[in-house]
Amino acid sequence: MPALCRDCLHHAAEAFARCPRCASRRVVAHPDLFRLGVAHVDCDAFYASVEKRDRPELLTKPVIVGGGRRGVVAACCYLARTRGVKSAMPMFKALAACPDAVVIRPDMAKYAAEGRRIRTLMEALTPLVQPLSIDEAVLDLAGTEALHGAPPAVVLARFALAVEREVGVTVSIGLAANRLMAKLAAERDKPRGFAVIGAAEAAAWLAPQPVSVLPGVGPAMAKRLQAAGFSTLGQLAALGPEEAARRFGEDGPGLAARARGEDSRPVRPEREVKSVSAETTFEADLSAREALEAPLWRLCEKLARRLAEKNLAAAGVTLKLKTAAFATRTRAVRLAQPTRLPDVIFAAARPLLEREADGTAFRLIGIGAQPLAPASEADRGDLADPEAPRRAARWQAVEALRAKFGEAAVVRGRGLRK
Incomplete structure (x- = not known):
C-alpha cells in the first residue's frame, strides 16, 4: 500500500507506520x-x-x-x-x-x-x-x-x-x-x-453516516428525510432514480446519487456567484420602521458597492430580518430591470420592511441581491425610467469622492446614525 510522510515528503509503494527517513508518525497510506x-x-x-x-x-x-x-x-x-x-x-x-x-x-x-x-x-x-x-x-x-x-x-x-x-x-x-x-x-x-x-x-463509507453529513442537507431537510424513514445515507443511496423523484421531487435522484458518493461536477476556476448580500446586528433591538430604515439604507449602499466590485447587478432584492427570539424572516421581490444603485435597492426593500415592521423587535437586518445579472444590463433606462443612467452617473461620482476623501465625504441624510 503506498504511503507518504507529511513531514519530510518521503513516499514509497509499500506502507510504513513510522517514516524510515525522519521517524515521523504523520504518515498517510491508502x-x-x-x-x-x-x-x-x-x-x-x-x-x-x-x-x-x-x-x-x-x-x-x-x-x-x-x-x-x-x-x-x-x-x-x-x-x-x-x-x-x-x-x-x-x-x-x-x-x-x-x-x-x-x-x-x-x-x-x-x-x-x-x-x-x-x-x-x-x-x-x-x-x-x-x-x-x-x-x-x-x-x-x-x-x-x-x-x-x-x-x-x-x-x-x-x-x-x-x-x-x-x-x-x-x-x-x-x-x-x-x-x-x-x-x-x-x-x-x-x-x-x-x-x-x-x-x-x-459508498460503503457513506452508508452508515447520518443524512446530515451530506453537504446541502441542512437541519430542515434532515428532519424531512428522517420523517420519511431515511436516517442514514445508505438508506438514501438504495433509492432508484424514479423512486427518489417520487419521494423528493426533481432533486431526489441527485440526492440519492450523492448519498452513494457520486459527483460529476468539474472544478471550475471561476466560481459562479449566486447572491451578494450585507447585514448588520444591532447593539439594541429595533422595532420602529423609521429606526430600521437608517441601517437598511447604509446596507443598500454597501450592497451596491459590493455589486460594483464583482461587476454584477441585482435583478431581485431580498430583505432579511432576525427577531429578538432569533427567528429569521426573509422577503423578496423581483426588479423591473437590473440595478447597482442603492436608491433603487432601497426603494424595493422599503415596502418589504414596512410590512414586517409590525412592532416586532429585531436584532439583525440584512439586504441581498438575488438573482444576479451582468453589470452591463444595469440601470440602462427605458421609457418608464429615462433618468436611470443619470442616477447611475451621480452614484459613481459619490463613490469617486468617497474613494478619494473617505467614507464620510458624502453622506445621505437617511443614513445618518442617531
Missing part, C-alpha cells in the same frame, strides 16, 4: 494515494489562526473572532470549540460556554490578504483552482505529475508545509475521486489533517 487528483483544501480555524499567529501570547488561550455581545461568532480556535463554541453562535452563548475566551473583532481586510497569499500558492500547483470561500478551495491536480515530478498527494503535502512556513497557519486536505468526497475527506481529520477516500470505498 491504496489509491498516488492515483487520486481532486483535493479539497480548508484552512483550520482560519480567522482565529491568523490572530494567534500575530499574537503569540494567545497560542494557549481560547480565541473567538466576532462582534459585541449581540453579535455572532465569526470563527473560533479549536480550544474554544472544545468548550462548546461554534461558528455563527450568538456571542452571549459563546461567552457563557467559554467565559475566559479572548474576543477579537474581525479584521476582514487582513484575512482576505492572507487568503490571497494561500490562493497564490494553490495556483502554482494547478490552473484548476475553484475558490469556495476566503479560506477554502477545491483543486484538480490530475495530469500534473509530470509538471511537479511527483503525484498529487506529494504535491499537496508539500503545499501544506509551505502554507505553514510562509503564512503561519495550517490547512486540512481531503483527497478523493470527486469534489463531494474530497470535501468530506477534508473534514475527517481536522486540524492539520490529510485524509483520503477512494472511489471504491465511497
Whole structure:
C-alpha cells in the first residue's frame, strides 16, 4: 500500500507506520494515494489562526473572532470549540460556554490578504483552482505529475508545509475521486489533517453516516428525510432514480446519487456567484420602521458597492430580518430591470420592511441581491425610467469622492446614525 510522510515528503509503494527517513508518525497510506487528483483544501480555524499567529501570547488561550455581545461568532480556535463554541453562535452563548475566551473583532481586510497569499500558492500547483470561500478551495491536480515530478498527494503535502512556513497557519486536505468526497475527506481529520477516500470505498463509507453529513442537507431537510424513514445515507443511496423523484421531487435522484458518493461536477476556476448580500446586528433591538430604515439604507449602499466590485447587478432584492427570539424572516421581490444603485435597492426593500415592521423587535437586518445579472444590463433606462443612467452617473461620482476623501465625504441624510 503506498504511503507518504507529511513531514519530510518521503513516499514509497509499500506502507510504513513510522517514516524510515525522519521517524515521523504523520504518515498517510491508502491504496489509491498516488492515483487520486481532486483535493479539497480548508484552512483550520482560519480567522482565529491568523490572530494567534500575530499574537503569540494567545497560542494557549481560547480565541473567538466576532462582534459585541449581540453579535455572532465569526470563527473560533479549536480550544474554544472544545468548550462548546461554534461558528455563527450568538456571542452571549459563546461567552457563557467559554467565559475566559479572548474576543477579537474581525479584521476582514487582513484575512482576505492572507487568503490571497494561500490562493497564490494553490495556483502554482494547478490552473484548476475553484475558490469556495476566503479560506477554502477545491483543486484538480490530475495530469500534473509530470509538471511537479511527483503525484498529487506529494504535491499537496508539500503545499501544506509551505502554507505553514510562509503564512503561519495550517490547512486540512481531503483527497478523493470527486469534489463531494474530497470535501468530506477534508473534514475527517481536522486540524492539520490529510485524509483520503477512494472511489471504491465511497459508498460503503457513506452508508452508515447520518443524512446530515451530506453537504446541502441542512437541519430542515434532515428532519424531512428522517420523517420519511431515511436516517442514514445508505438508506438514501438504495433509492432508484424514479423512486427518489417520487419521494423528493426533481432533486431526489441527485440526492440519492450523492448519498452513494457520486459527483460529476468539474472544478471550475471561476466560481459562479449566486447572491451578494450585507447585514448588520444591532447593539439594541429595533422595532420602529423609521429606526430600521437608517441601517437598511447604509446596507443598500454597501450592497451596491459590493455589486460594483464583482461587476454584477441585482435583478431581485431580498430583505432579511432576525427577531429578538432569533427567528429569521426573509422577503423578496423581483426588479423591473437590473440595478447597482442603492436608491433603487432601497426603494424595493422599503415596502418589504414596512410590512414586517409590525412592532416586532429585531436584532439583525440584512439586504441581498438575488438573482444576479451582468453589470452591463444595469440601470440602462427605458421609457418608464429615462433618468436611470443619470442616477447611475451621480452614484459613481459619490463613490469617486468617497474613494478619494473617505467614507464620510458624502453622506445621505437617511443614513445618518442617531
